[in-house]
Amino acid sequence: MNKIGTKTIETDSLILRQFTIEDAHDMFSNWASDPEVTKYLTWPAHQDEAFTKTLLSEWIENYQDGTYFNWAMELKDTSAVIGNISVVHLDEKIEGAEIGYCMSRACWGKELMPEALKAVMNFLFDEVGLNLVAAYHDSRNPKSGRVMDKAGMKYEGTLRAAAINNQGISDRVYHAMIRSDRL
Numbered sequence: 001m002n003k004i005g006t007k008t009i010e011t012d013s014l015i016l017r018q019f020t021i022e023d024a025h026d027m028f029s030n031w032a033s034d035p036e037v038t039k040y041l042t043w044p045a046h047q048d049e050a051f052t053k054t055l056l057s058e059w060i061e062n063y064q065d066g067t068y069f070n071w072a073m074e075l076k077d078t079s080a081v082i083g084n085i086s087v088v089h090l091d092e093k094i095e096g097a098e099i100g101y102c103m104s105r106a107c108w109g110k111e112l113m114p115e116a117l118k119a120v121m122n123f124l125f126d127e128v129g130l131n132l133v134a135a136y137h138d139s140r141n142p143k144s145g146r147v148m149d150k151a152g153m154k155y156e157g158t159l160r161a162a163a164i165n166n167q168g169i170s171d172r173v174y175h176a177m178i179r180s181d182r183l
């Protein structure tokens with residue numbers, strides 16, 4: 001794999017780029033403090049912006065690592081940062097990545113996450129040279145599965161009671177694309 005790290009990617013509506021510390025306010029107020037956004041995630045909603053800032057400073061340090069992939073989703077129209085898409089697990093031996101994402105409630109339903117996921121998948125296959133890009137969602141959160149479908153991943157199965165998030169123990173619904181699916 002090519003350890004090129006988080007490079008800027010442009011789509012029709014979005015600029016996917018590295019976070020900066022100035023994004024703390026947008027991140028806190030647009031999604032990280034909203035318990036509806038974190039409902040099926042593994043981390044609790046942030047209580048104050050200082051916490052968001054500390055987390056962001058850790059993420060920013062990680063950008064020096066070429067195996068770290070974590071994008072801020074900046075809306076081209078307004079320059080607001082509305083969400084986050086990242087590689088949450090990378091297995092270099094099989095050249096496979098697992099993706100996670102979340103976004104401001106005000107932006108749901110506009111197919112922005114499928115647009116971001118498609119672009120990130122293309123980047124990971126074409127620029128990084130991965131063979132597998134996958135994602136899991138809670139079975140109670142089917143709209144995340146729709147994002148995976150729209151981005152071209154295939155549903156491959158459900159691991160029952162195999163994860164835990166803010167709603168408790170959950171079924172893990174697995175979607176993926178492998179390089180040969182794209183031919």
Ligand SMILES: CC(C)(COP(=O)(O)OP(=O)(O)OC[C@H]1O[C@@H](n2cnc3c(N)ncnc32)[C@H](O)[C@@H]1OP(=O)(O)O)[C@@H](O)C(=O)NCCC(=O)NCCS
Binds near residue numbers: 101102137150
């Ligand atoms: C899941 C999420 C990323 C979807 O992104 P999105 O850009 O809204 O995706 P889409 O516009 O393609 O909508 C996906 C589905 O959400 C549902 N949806 C759309 N707008 C909605 C709204 N305002 N409220 C609730 N559900 C909505 C629809 O079922 C839609 O599928 P459809 O187009 O087949 O009808 C977003 O809802 C989110 O950030 N959720 C919280 C974090 C999260 O769950 N992350 C994934 C963890 S695995």
